[in-house]
Amino acid sequence: MSSDNRIVSASAVGQNANIVNDMRLAEMLIHKQAKLDPHALMDASVKIKSILKG
Structure with missing residues (x-):
């Protein structure tokens, strides 16, 4: 996260479909x-989806 609270990168590990959705x-x-x-x-x-809508 940057100093102004913006996401600049993301990573995930696992096989759960929720992880794929969260990464998208x-x-x-x-x-x-x-x-x-x-x-x-x-x-x-x-x-996370609620954050995207907000």
Whole structure:
């Protein structure tokens, strides 16, 4: 994450379909250069898709 709370890269390991979806959403957030709340990203109960919509 950059100093202005934008995601600049993402990585994942595993075989779960959720990981694939999360990576696609992370790519969209990177492309959109969205400013994000770091606490929301660390909260497992927050869905990444909801961050993209917000």
